[in-house]
Amino acid sequence: MESIDRWLHRRHEEFVEGGEKQPVRGLVAASWDRSVAAGLHADTAAPFAFQGNELATYRAEHPLSAVFPMLYDVLGRAAVDSDCVMAVGDSGGRLLWVCGRPDVLRAADGIHFSEGAWWAERQVGTNALGTSLEVTAPVQIRSAEHFTVLVQPWSCAAAPIYDPDTQRVLGVVDITGGADASSPQSLALVRAAARMAEAELGRLTVLRKLNGDTGHRIRISALGRPDAELRVEDRDLRLSRRHSDIVVLLAEHPEGLTAEELSDALYGEADHRSSLRGEMTRLRALLGADVLDSRPYRFRRDIAADWLETADDLDSHLLSSALRRYAGPLLPQSDAPGVVASRNRLENRMRADVLRTHDVDLVVAWTRSYAGVNDLSAWEHQMALLSPTSPLWPSTQSEVRRLRADYGLSEHADRDLRRR
The missing domain is CATH 3.30.450.40 (GAF domain)
Structure with missing residues (x-):
């Protein structure tokens, strides 16, 4: 002192x-x-x-x-x-x-x-x-x-x-x-x-x-979270698991979903429209009567959502921005078929772009993330981009060895690494 x-x-x-x-x-x-x-x-x-x-x-x-x-x-x-x-x-x-x-x-x-x-x-x-x-x-x-x-x-x-x-x-x-x-x-x-x-x-x-946007939009955060959080005007709402699934599905479909379409995306092929109606009644009471339409089900206001913004970054070839936004998988604990499909689609797009980039900093950001920490292809791509004199080389080589062994590829791993 x-x-x-x-x-x-x-x-x-x-x-x-x-x-x-x-x-x-x-x-x-x-x-x-x-x-x-x-x-x-x-x-x-x-x-x-x-x-x-x-x-x-x-x-x-x-x-x-x-x-x-x-x-x-x-x-x-x-x-x-x-x-x-x-x-x-x-x-x-x-x-x-x-x-x-x-x-x-x-x-x-x-x-x-x-x-x-x-x-x-x-x-x-x-x-x-x-x-x-x-x-x-x-x-x-x-x-x-x-x-x-x-x-x-x-x-x-x-x-x-x-x-x-x-x-x-x-x-x-x-x-x-x-x-x-x-x-x-x-x-x-x-x-x-x-x-x-x-x-x-x-x-x-x-x-x-x-564009007539007065700022009265709904923001949804659902990346890396077990449940979604909504900001509606000056209110912050943390939703139940099922309501989280619903708002993600409605945000994915701004044109709206019929009761049958939403039920299928939420529960699978079994008919659960009666259960859906009860969930929608409770959700409308929580959000306010002026937020949701019912025929079809859709939001009446503009939506801003972290996973949709991440996808927009990928569309615009802004991988660095997408990686910064990507806090983790979309509602990782959800088993709703529509949410699972959206989650996998976004993660697959992120991974594909990471494997295509030659910017080693972006690959390192991915392998340090929850989604990329066990991604063997990404670690191998990182190793290919790094110089053997890089301070990251030893840890990268170690991770490649570990993952290849985990995947039963250890016989080839030492030979391939020695070649480098």
């Missing part, structure tokens, strides 16, 4: 960066003051703000989810090339997305700079992301300017993102890494990315208004 005397010396005098003494900038000194006033110490580590599926649900609803693919394309790829990570946080400093090369991400995990962590200034002290939110301006923090010792090997630059309508701060975009992150160009890059995000949010707002 850093003593107050030592901190006061740093605060009023100078700090050492790159072997040279540097004067303390006023921005940094003021941030150190706030950090001490918050009761933080030099060994403070960033806490985590979410549990379980909370993060996936929260960020799917966040306004910045609409512009994250653009931010990744504009800034994320540049961060990867510079051995940095790109992060997007909410207005409270909670990290919603963190992306970069796997080895750099692992290093960032060591300082808790990972998705779900809370990097507000009052939580972890002086850092570009948290301090930029505190002063509502672009900020660059170089190594020794960080308040906590753990973070001092890193440098970072961040800029807040504003709602173009209300001018409220929606969140923040950041790049964190080594020397590249401390260059003037890095600060200019994050500032430009934030402005581009605001312009895109403004464009999307205009489009919604032109």
Whole structure:
């Protein structure tokens, strides 16, 4: 723990960066003051703000989810090339997305700079992301300017993102890494990315208004969850297993389903229309009479759903965005025939695109996921893309050996791996 005397010396005098003494900038000194006033110490580590599926649900609803693919394309790829990570946080400093090369991400995990962590200034002290939110301006923090010792090997630059309508701060975009992150160009890059995000949010707002979308739509989250969660206006509803199946099937068929079609998709070939009518009565009472039609059964409002957005990303050849959205299989515990078919269709499309891509980062994202962890073909594809000097090579080779043995292919495995 850093003593107050030592901190006061740093605060009023100078700090050492790159072997040279540097004067303390006023921005940094003021941030150190706030950090001490918050009761933080030099060994403070960033806490985590979410549990379980909370993060996936929260960020799917966040306004910045609409512009994250653009931010990744504009800034994320540049961060990867510079051995940095790109992060997007909410207005409270909670990290919603963190992306970069796997080895750099692992290093960032060591300082808790990972998705779900809370990097507000009052939580972890002086850092570009948290301090930029505190002063509502672009900020660059170089190594020794960080308040906590753990973070001092890193440098970072961040800029807040504003709602173009209300001018409220929606969140923040950041790049964190080594020397590249401390260059003037890095600060200019994050500032430009934030402005581009605001312009895109403004464009999307205009489009919604032109299309008569007042925002009264229903959002469904059902990826990687045993049951669906709905947001209807200002209400959050967690549905029963059977009601979850129904809303997924109706979202898949915006044109509507007859009672017979919905019964078949829900229960199979046996006639359960009487049971279906009872379920629909209870669901309508839960959602509101103005949400569902009955002849045919369908939603009266526009639907936004995480698995449908993932499929849209695949249609648009945005595999990186699809992988970020894909929190797991669609209602993995459901046995409703229609849901099972949709679940398998989406997972098969994801897997096929992963096996076609030559972007090793995307393949690694898949093999680290629930769906891809035991996918032998994906692990073999990853091994084919990696250089034997890659730090991921030993673990990838080990996983290929394990899976080949599990599938009874061990006799060929050693020979094939030795050839490489």
